[in-house]
Amino acid sequence: xxxxxxxxxxxxxxxxxxxxxxxxxxxxxxxxxxxxxxxxxxxxxxxxxxxxxxxxxxxxxxxxxxxxxxxxxxxxxxxxxxxxxxxxxxxxxxxxxxxxxxxxxxxxxx
Amino acid sequence: xxxxxxxxxxxxxxxxxxxxxxxxxxxxxxxxxxxxxxxxxxxxxxxxxxxxxxxxxxxxxxxxxxxxxxxxxxxxxxxxxxxxxxxxxxxxxxxxxxxxxxxxxxxxxxxxxxxx
Numbered sequence: 061x062x063x064x065x066x067x068x069x070x071x072x073x074x075x076x077x078x079x080x081x082x083x084x085x086x087x088x089x090x091x092x093x094x095x096x097x098x099x100x101x102x103x104x105x106x107x108x109x110x111x112x113x114x115x116x117x118x119x120x121x122x123x124x125x126x127x128x129x130x131x132x133x134x135x136x137x138x139x140x141x142x143x144x145x146x147x148x149x150x151x152x153x154x155x156x157x158x159x160x161x162x163x164x165x166x167x168x169x170x
Numbered sequence: 171x172x173x174x175x176x177x178x179x180x181x182x183x184x185x186x187x188x189x190x191x192x193x194x195x196x197x198x199x200x201x202x203x204x205x206x207x208x209x210x211x212x213x214x215x216x217x218x219x220x221x222x223x224x225x226x227x228x229x230x231x232x233x234x235x236x237x238x239x240x241x242x243x244x245x246x247x248x249x250x251x252x253x254x255x256x257x258x259x260x261x262x263x264x265x266x267x268x269x270x271x272x273x274x275x276x277x278x279x280x281x282x283x284x285x286x
Binding site for chain 1: 172174202204212213214216219261263265272274276277278279280282
């Protein structure tokens, strides 16, 4: 079983839709949870960073962590064509290297 | 805040040459920097972790003599691909983490390396 599983998509939604991106992980020791957005030929950009169960909101983005289920989600409200990118979940134990999901390719169609 | 600058963004060179890539944290001090390699439509693969003032820690399968890493200051790390060959062509991305505890990694914009 891989440490983190992420559906690679691709996921295509109409503009204005709510997008739900998800990752599951196997090791309950993971402490830190991140979502990065990566545009083509660019480096990943940090969107959300959290370390506790529950929701964290930033503008149109909401990160959700459920440690009991080992499940993390990123919700994007009112999606825009500019949100079209690959979204990577990343999890971490202490100072150990990040463990990345495979990334989900999202296309928001105008 | 938390800006990481990577240079150059794109380099093309002949087989056998060495290429240096710079990674700078612009507005924070980074005791730890990371170097990744990314193949098309794949996730990031960690190559090495570098700590300021000490030798880098390489991941299994990464040749330390091929990929030289220097982390000479709290804001600069360099990756030198020595005697590059076409199979070294890839997208290389650095990231840096603030010296404070429990800080996330911030990434540069990557360097596209093409070896002819």
